[in-house]
Amino acid sequence: MATETVAVVDGHAEEAGGLVFHPFDQFEVKPLFGEIGDPVSWYTITNVTFWMALSVLCVIGLLVLGTRGRAVIPSRIQSAAELVYGFVYKMVEDVTGKEGLKYFPWIMTLFLFILFSNYLGLLPMAFTTTSHIAVTAVLALGVFLGVTILGFVKNGMAFLGLFWMKDAPLFLRPIIAIIEVISYFVRPVSHSIRLAGNLVAGHAMIKVFAGFAAIAALSPLSVLAITAIYGLEVLVAGIQAYVFTILTCIYLKDALHPSH
Amino acid sequence: MEDAVATEIITADEVVVHGAEAAGPGMPQLDVSSFPNQIFWLLVTLGVIYFVLSRFALPRIGAVLAERAGTITNDIAAAEELRHRAREAETAYDKALADARSEANRIVAETKAQIQADLDAEMEKADAQIAAKTAESQKAIDEIRDNAARNVSEVARDVAREIVAAFGADADAKKVDAAVDAKLGERA
Numbered sequence: 001m002a003t004e005t006v007a008v009v010d011g012h013a014e015e016a017g018g019l020v021f022h023p024f025d026q027f028e029v030k031p032l033f034g035e036i037g038d039p040v041s042w043y044t045i046t047n048v049t050f051w052m053a054l055s056v057l058c059v060i061g062l063l064v065l066g067t068r069g070r071a072v073i074p075s076r077i078q079s080a081a082e083l084v085y086g087f088v089y090k091m092v093e094d095v096t097g098k099e100g101l102k103y104f105p106w107i108m109t110l111f112l113f114i115l116f117s118n119y120l121g122l123l124p125m126a127f128t129t130t131s132h133i134a135v136t137a138v139l140a141l142g143v144f145l146g147v148t149i150l151g152f153v154k155n156g157m158a159f160l161g162l163f164w165m166k167d168a169p170l171f172l173r174p175i176i177a178i179i180e181v182i183s184y185f186v187r188p189v190s191h192s193i194r195l196a197g198n199l200v201a202g203h204a205m206i207k208v209f210a211g212f213a214a215i216a217a218l219s220p221l222s223v224l225a226i227t228a229i230y231g232l233e234v235l236v237a238g239i240q241a242y243v244f245t246i247l248t249c250i251y252l253k254d255a256l257h258p259s260h
Numbered sequence: 261m262e263d264a265v266a267t268e269i270i271t272a273d274e275v276v277v278h279g280a281e282a283a284g285p286g287m288p289q290l291d292v293s294s295f296p297n298q299i300f301w302l303l304v305t306l307g308v309i310y311f312v313l314s315r316f317a318l319p320r321i322g323a324v325l326a327e328r329a330g331t332i333t334n335d336i337a338a339a340e341e342l343r344h345r346a347r348e349a350e351t352a353y354d355k356a357l358a359d360a361r362s363e364a365n366r367i368v369a370e371t372k373a374q375i376q377a378d379l380d381a382e383m384e385k386a387d388a389q390i391a392a393k394t395a396e397s398q399k400a401i402d403e404i405r406d407n408a409a410r411n412v413s414e415v416a417r418d419v420a421r422e423i424v425a426a427f428g429a430d431a432d433a434k435k436v437d438a439a440v441d442a443k444l445g446e447r448a
Contacts, residue, residue: 024287029294042296052305059309063317070320072328085321105314113309133289134298200289 021211023204027131047127055116055129063112084112088245095249099256106146107252110139111245118199118237122230130240131199133192140192143248151255162258191247198240202233416440 031038032045040046062084066077074082088111092104114130121128129135151159163180165173206229213222288294420440421433 027288029288029291029297040294040297042300044297046294046297046301048294048298049301052301056305056308056312059317060312063321064312067317067320067324070324070327072324072331074324078324081317082321082325085318085325105310105318108313108318109306109310112313113306129298129302131289132294132298134295135302138299138302196289 019211019214021208023207023211026127026203026207027200029132048129048132051117051120051127051129054120055113058116058120059112091246092249092252095246096253096256100249100252103252107245107248110143110248111241114139114195114244115238115241118241119234121199121203122233122237128199128203131196131203133196136192136196137188139195139244140188143191143251144188147248147251147255150252151258154256155258159255159258162254166259187251191244195240195244198236202229202236205229206233413441413444416444 029040029046029048030036031040032047032050038044062077063081066075066081069075069078071078085108088108089101089104092100092107096103117128117130120126121131151162155161163177163184165176165180168176206226209222209225209229212225213219417437417440420436424436
């Protein structure tokens, strides 16, 4: 997969030979086997499959193989795994309370998938699965539908109390309710676009600066800029995984305790 | 997909940022034809991660953390127990020390009393001996004094008799003796 990407990039360089930017080539979904441009059907093994499989392997490596020793005094990898576990566990407990801990494995799944996808995407020549709106939208819609259904199952019609401010003046309540309903339905949109947008912007920016490296005079500046943005992206990758997860926890809290 | 490839063939003097062709085929994120593929593999991935986490990873880590918390609690309890025992041992030691000290004091006092008693007895005995000696000596002194007094009166009579004889007076010995005794008697 990596060599293919190299080949594509080289090909462009040969064709163009000048100042050419291809900031979005890195996001192309390509079949892993066979020719570029082959049709991609739902079951085709693509670079998406490859990089998602890598994130699964990372999860297994950290949380299953890393904790194989089950040591009371942990090894380095085991302490890292315990750190991640404790971090997400505490987040779920703090935001949603004890009742939310039932959904901890789901939230852990989301967090680990996004975290590893973001960081794997920072490897040179990598494909960033979480930079695709299709992926983040499924994640966000999953959270939205799950939380909404859970809210109605747990609270029945009382879940609608989420939109009805009891401590607001009576005449304001319908207006606030309309705003609350709109903001509720905007949640999955902002939830998904925030994650994909951050990653696309950062990765595209790195590619744009890399394009400037073709001009010899600008290349040192280009390298510096790439380094700086890469550093920023390392932060963004962690922070966006955290933000997505804590927002999920907050939505879950609304479903479990709809009264404000 | 083919459109995307086509637009990427660019002449040398053209500077093209694909993002600028917004909503066009340039942005792979908006290529709907790849959505089913991504969504399918995403669901598979999430399913696998959830399965692995809920079946293996999370129970294991939870158990390890619980075990560690248990171990730490036990260790703290054991340390508390040991400290308690150390304190008990210290109390016992202090008590033994105090007992030994009071025992020693008792022995010292006893010995002192014993010695005092012995001393007193010896003292008494010595006093008695001294008193006996003193009485004896007193008797000897008295004897000597009596003898001396008797000798004095004898010598006085003899001297008086001789003196009277020397003066040529024929004195009755008995009278002289009486006169001397009288004189001595006045003195005594």
